[in-house]
Amino acid sequence: MDALKRQAAAHALREVESGMKLGLGTGSTAKHFVDLLGEKVRAGLKVVGVPTSEATRAQAEACGVPLTTLDEIDHLDLTVDGADEINPALDLIKGGGGALLREKIVASASDRMIVIADESKWVARLGRFPLPIEVIPFGLAATRHAIAAAFAKAGVSGQMDLRKSADGHVFVTDGGHWIVDVRLGEIEDPPRLAGLLSAIPGVVEHGLFIGLGSTAILAGAQGIRVIQRP
Template structure:
C-alpha cells in the first residue's frame, strides 16, 4: 500500500510537470510543497531556467539547498504559477491553509499568481471544511482581546506554541491563533467576519484562489479538481 508520504510526493511531482522554462514560480510551504521544491530543484539542475520566490524562510532555505535561484519579490510583477499545499480542501476548491505557519505570505503569493495549483494527499480532501483548526495570524499587541473576539465567532481558540520554546512566532513576527470550529458551513461568510476583527492580520481560509488541486491517492494515482473558471477556460480552449 502506498504510504501517505508517497501520496504527497506523487501529487507534488505531478504538479512540477507544469513548470516550464522561463516561468516565474511561487514555492509553497509545508510537507507536500516540500516534495515539489525537491522535484523543481532536480529540474533546475538538469537545465530548467526559472525565477522563483518562496513563501517562508523554510522554503527559501530548501530552495537554495536545491540550487533554485530566488528572485527578490520587487523584481517580479506577477507569477505564472504557484504550487502550494493545503490542510483541507473541499470540492469547490475552498481551502484551509496555515498549518505550517506561512498563511500570510502564502496568500500574498497566491493573490499575485496567474495560477494556483494545490497539492495534497487524499486525506486532505473533505466534504466540509473545519475539522482542521483554522489558523489566524494575529498581531502580538493586545492579543488577548483579539482571541476573545475570535472566540465570539463560535470557536475555541488556542495560541500556537512550539514545544519547549513558548509561543509560535511567524516569519512576520506575529502569533498564530488556531480556531477550532469543528465544521465551517459558510466559509465565505466566516472569511468576511474574520476580516472585521481588529488585530487579525490574515486568516487561513483561501476562497476563490485555487485553480486546480492535484490529490495523491493511496493506489498511486492522482485525482484532479478544477475551479469553475478553469473548467470554463478549458471548455473554451477546446
C-alpha cells in the same frame, strides 16, 4: 503518505514551463515539489521562484532554485503549495505550518495556484482541521474577543489555542506575529467567515483561502485525481 505527497508534487511539476515565475509553497508536500523542481533546474530548466517561508527559501537555495521577491517582481505565473483541507469549491484551510500570510500573498499574486496533497486533505466541508488565525501580539485579548464575535455572526464556535512551538514557547511566524488555532467543526459559509475575520484590525491574516486554488492534485491509493475549481 509521504510517497503520495511526492506523487502529487511530481504531477504538478508537469505544469511548469521554462521561463515561469513560480510561487513556492511551504510544508512537507511543497517540500517535495521544491526538491523535484531543483532536479529540473540542475538539468537546465529556467525558472525563478518566490518562497513562502524562510524554511522554503533555505531549501530552494540548497536545491539551486533561483529566487526573487515580490518587491522585485509584481506577478507570478503559478504557485504550487500544499493545504490542510480542500473542499469541492477548492477553498482551503492553510497555515498548519505557520506560513499562511506569505502563502496567501504569493498565491494572490499568481495567475494560478495548484494545490498538491494526499487524498486525506479532501473534505466535503472545511473545519475539521483547526483554523489558523495570525494575530498581532498587541491587544491579543481584545482581538480574541472580536474573533469570537465574528464566529458568533458566522454561526460557528470553538476554543482558541495560542500556538506553541515544540519547546513550549509561543510560536512566532516569519512576520513576527502569533497564531491562534481554532477547532470549529464544519464551517457552513467559509467565504462569509473569511470576510468577517479579515475585517478585524488585530487579525493579520487567516487560513481560509477562498477562490485562490485553481487546481487540486490529490494522490491516493487509487492514483492521481486532478480537480479544477468549478
